[in-house]
Amino acid sequence: MDTSVTNVVAEFDEDVFVPVERLSAGLVVDSDLFADNQKLISKGTVLSQSIISNLTSRGIEQLKVRRGSSLARLGIMPESAEDRFAALLVDTGRIYEKHDLSMVIPQEKLESASHQIETFFCDLELGQSVDLTKMRGTVDGLIREFTKNPNGAVKLLDLEHFDRYTYRHSINVGLLFLLNVADWVDDEDELAEMVYGAVMHDIGKSRVDLSILNKPGPLDREEWEIMKMHPVWSSELLEDTAISDTGMRIARAHHEKLDGSGYPDGRNASQIDKFVRLSTICDVYDAITTKRSYKNKMNFAKAIEIIIQGCGPQFDPKIANMFIRKVGQYPIGTFVRLSDGRVGVVTSVNEAAITRPVVSIVLDQQLKETDSPEELDLSELPGIRIVGVVAGRTEETTDRPRANS
Ligand SMILES: [Fe+2]
Ligand SMILES: [Fe+2]
Secondary structure (H helix, E strand, O other): OOHHHHHHHHHHHHOOEEEHHHOOOOOEEOOOEEEOOEEEEOOOOEOOHHHHHHHHHOOOOEEEEOHHHHHHHOOOOOOOHHHHHHHHHHOHHHHHHHOOOOOOOOHHHHHHHHHHHHHHHHHHHOOOOOOHHHHHHHHHHHHHHHHOOOOOOOOOOOOOOHHHHHHHHHHHHHHHHHHHHOOOOOOHHHHHHHHHHHHOOOHHHHHOOHHHHOOOOOOOHHHHHHHOOHHHHHHHHHHOOOOOHHHHHHHHHOOOOOOOOOOOOOOOHHHOOHHHHHHHHHHHHHHHOOOEOOEOOOOHHHHHHHHHHOEOOOEOHHHHHHHHHHHOOOOOOOEEEEOOOOEEEEEEOOOOOOOOOEEEEEEOOOOOEOOOOOEEEHHHOOOOOEEEEOOOOOOOOOOOOOOOO
8 A cells, every 4th residue: 555545544543533624525425414404415415615615604614425436436455345335436526537427417517517506596595686698598508518418417426415405406308308308399599498397396495495395204284285386486496588388387387187186276287288297207217216304215126116106197198208218227437336336327219128238347346446448338238237325325215205206
């Protein structure tokens, strides 16, 4: 072991609490952090620059981080398998780059998009006036970036800091929507309008009290009535942004169900167009696969199972079928463990075999990083299968998403 490694190990062996000013993007948080009786960050969160800024502005002085992630940040491979997985998760940008996985939208762009949405939400929550024209301009810029690459990573690594859920959820729903709708619409402006509606669909949640939004248990009747207002508030807020009719319908109707049991208007199938039907599926898929304050994260397979079960009364079967074929059981950018012990990242989905995507191997059987990319088309390799997803803690639970996704 060379001296630099020894120093780093010693540094983090002694004390894994790192002063906030020394934190850097990519480190993994090792224990939940509470402030004012509210969970601020969950164990397992991968730090971004905006989270670190948020911690600084809240006066947080130090944070416990995973030792393995600290080593990974410095380009040193940790010894234990668990730490290597942690390293993989904090270093996705480098791994995408190393393996020339250019189909994946860079993490920084998503972080920046998420941060901008967060700023709008926070200003609205604080009752500050928000320049809606500026908001529109910002989101449009992001959409243009995304539309260049509709097959980009539609479901990025799970962010476990649920307090930021809504912001990232907005981006994820926009990306999932874009991936599916790109074939339906030729006109770029029209496409941008729709994706804008999908990104901003939950902006009305900025009027819902955080104690309701992040409540760990079920909502009581009164709280639920407030929560059910968020699509109405979304459409009210978007009215001033010259959004198209379709974009507006997505914001207003993304919780409507084909059998008329949805909210806020109880629309029936004849009143729910195909774009809204698609947005509903994107919304539910992202809600299921993301950890929230009131449920553990569920895996992609479970999400697909729930969408299939909801076909008919809730979801349009044809659109659900298209969504599942496009997104696959393992969306592009997902890190997967293979039955032969290797770890790969999904680079494309086989529409005819959604459980068998094409993967690029990033860790070998000894869980050491591979030097050159090796692509495996699992649809042609029946002897190798995916045995798990390497994104964060992926324990599967059976709890269903709360209806107010
Ligand atoms: Fe919603
Ligand atoms: Fe949503």
